[in-house]
Amino acid sequence: MQNETIDLLCRHRSIRAYKETSLTQEQITLIVSAAQSASSSNFIQCSTIIRITDPSKREKLAHYAGDQKYVIQAPEFWVFCADFNRHYQIDPKLNLGKAEQLLLGCVDTAIMAQNAVTAAESLGLGAVYIGGLRNNLDKVTQLLDLPKYVLPLFGLCLGYPDHHPELKPRLPKELVFFENHYQPIEHAILTKYDAQMDDYYKTRSIHQKVGGWSDKIAKTINNEQRDFILNYLHKQGWITK
Amino acid sequence: MQNETIDLLCRHRSIRAYKETSLTQEQITLIVSAAQSASSSNFIQCSTIIRITDPSKREKLAHYAGDQKYVIQAPEFWVFCADFNRHYQIDPKLNLGKAEQLLLGCVDTAIMAQNAVTAAESLGLGAVYIGGLRNNLDKVTQLLDLPKYVLPLFGLCLGYPDHHPELKPRLPKELVFFENHYQPIEHAILTKYDAQMDDYYKTRSIHQKVGGWSDKIAKTINNEQRDFILNYLHKQGWITK
Numbered sequence: 001m002q003n004e005t006i007d008l009l010c011r012h013r014s015i016r017a018y019k020e021t022s023l024t025q026e027q028i029t030l031i032v033s034a035a036q037s038a039s040s041s042n043f044i045q046c047s048t049i050i051r052i053t054d055p056s057k058r059e060k061l062a063h064y065a066g067d068q069k070y071v072i073q074a075p076e077f078w079v080f081c082a083d084f085n086r087h088y089q090i091d092p093k094l095n096l097g098k099a100e101q102l103l104l105g106c107v108d109t110a111i112m113a114q115n116a117v118t119a120a121e122s123l124g125l126g127a128v129y130i131g132g133l134r135n136n137l138d139k140v141t142q143l144l145d146l147p148k149y150v151l152p153l154f155g156l157c158l159g160y161p162d163h164h165p166e167l168k169p170r171l172p173k174e175l176v177f178f179e180n181h182y183q184p185i186e187h188a189i190l191t192k193y194d195a196q197m198d199d200y201y202k203t204r205s206i207h208q209k210v211g212g213w214s215d216k217i218a219k220t221i222n223n224e225q226r227d228f229i230l231n232y233l234h235k236q237g238w239i240t241k
Numbered sequence: 242m243q244n245e246t247i248d249l250l251c252r253h254r255s256i257r258a259y260k261e262t263s264l265t266q267e268q269i270t271l272i273v274s275a276a277q278s279a280s281s282s283n284f285i286q287c288s289t290i291i292r293i294t295d296p297s298k299r300e301k302l303a304h305y306a307g308d309q310k311y312v313i314q315a316p317e318f319w320v321f322c323a324d325f326n327r328h329y330q331i332d333p334k335l336n337l338g339k340a341e342q343l344l345l346g347c348v349d350t351a352i353m354a355q356n357a358v359t360a361a362e363s364l365g366l367g368a369v370y371i372g373g374l375r376n377n378l379d380k381v382t383q384l385l386d387l388p389k390y391v392l393p394l395f396g397l398c399l400g401y402p403d404h405h406p407e408l409k410p411r412l413p414k415e416l417v418f419f420e421n422h423y424q425p426i427e428h429a430i431l432t433k434y435d436a437q438m439d440d441y442y443k444t445r446s447i448h449q450k451v452g453g454w455s456d457k458i459a460k461t462i463n464n465e466q467r468d469f470i471l472n473y474l475h476k477q478g479w480i481t482k
Binding site: 005009014030091096101123154168173182221225227 | 277280327336387474
């Protein structure tokens with residue numbers, strides 16, 4: 001029953017080192033077609049991709065994203081934006097600034113990007129999402145001339161992988177897939193997973209560390225606060241009502 | 242160069258009529274594995290899926306989502322939630338309520354769901370996202386016992402298709418894929434697309450209508466305001482800071 005597509009999805013790893021080989025125009029067109037083929041809530045089509053080919057913009061974006069050098073190194077770097085400015089241009093009297101539009105914009109833009117990732121990986125390419133762009137939303141917005149009602153959510157590196165990281169074990173299905181109602185954590189299962197992650201971290205080929213998943217998670221979340229985002233959203237016309 | 246996976250992605254249609262055939266346990270396991278294999282920002286793993294097998298809950302959810310009967314008819318209906326309650330259980334002193342967590346939660350949950358859709362479609366199944374759950378977030382939250390820091394973003398129907406809708410043409414690539422900076426709409430291209438959509442709407446096998454895409458879009462967006470969402474988010478612990 002498992003097939004090539006499911007195999008492909010299940011062997012996804014984020015790729016952070018790329019060969020110099022460029023993507024062809026045909027590959028880019030296929031990836032964008034696949035991306036656009038994702039569902040669009042009420043057919044609103046509120047996502048925009050900005051492909052960054054200007055080297056000085058790539059350097060700045062890499063810096064804004066926390067000096068992740070693969071943002072420069074990857075043959076392709078695309079910025080995915082939730083975009084209601086398209087609709088605002090069509091009708092400037094539109095009732096925007098609703099929280100619903102923020103949620104819809106994030107969801108639809110993300111599912112589009114995930115199709116891009118799947119399509120790219122099916123072509124032998126690798127990818128990594130760059131949420132780090134959200135470290136500097138104001139600067140990204142200015143650099144790319146993003147008008148009101150556009151939200152640059154994340155970047156995406158694409159290219160031929162130059163390394164082969166190990167698969168990182170996900171939380172056990174019993175902790176994320178419930179039936180009919182939410183369930184509190186089963187601590188025995190989490191403890192076992194932490195041991196599995198400890199083993200993964202100790203033995204992987206790069207960035208080895210000790211400890212499991214749950215001992216790190218508070219620090220990870222508290223470190224990445226990006227406190228300015230709510231103000232930024234208001235300024236860009238999101239969730240004003 | 243086009244391959245089976247890209248073909249699959251590019252022929253996606255939302256399916257709103259299902260055969261009675263159930264999914265097997267193996268299919269469900271494969272789909273969830275594929276879903277969990279999607280990237281997770283900083284490995285936070287903040288998504289939860291609630292599978293709805295209780296028929297009375299299915300009926301209520303179908304009603305909350307605007308009486309979309311396929312929510313009842315589909316063999317499987319899963320509710321996808323952004324979930325930071327998992328992390329709150331691990332550390333109740335966590336600094337939550339940031340806009341960053343809302344964005345991250347929406348993005349990561351959506352990319353997980355899109356992998357589920359792709360995996361399901363590769364198995365010959367069909368799917369449709371049910372954003373309509375957001376019509377009644379309070380009721381969905383109560384029905385599924387969702388604690389604070391959990392946000393039910395959308396549902397997903399899965400099953401064997403019992404109809405074969407036409408492919409719906411997306412916006413031309415030139416209107417959604419820019420280079421180095423945002424660009425205003427090229428109206429000649431939009432006009433041509435509207436004509437293409439008018440033709441699609443007139444000739445498709447069900448729900449025929451007249452007009453293109455841009456003439457409908459203001460009405461579509463203004464109709465789906467869901468004004469209560471910001472209050473709901475605050476109440477559930479999201480974007481309080």
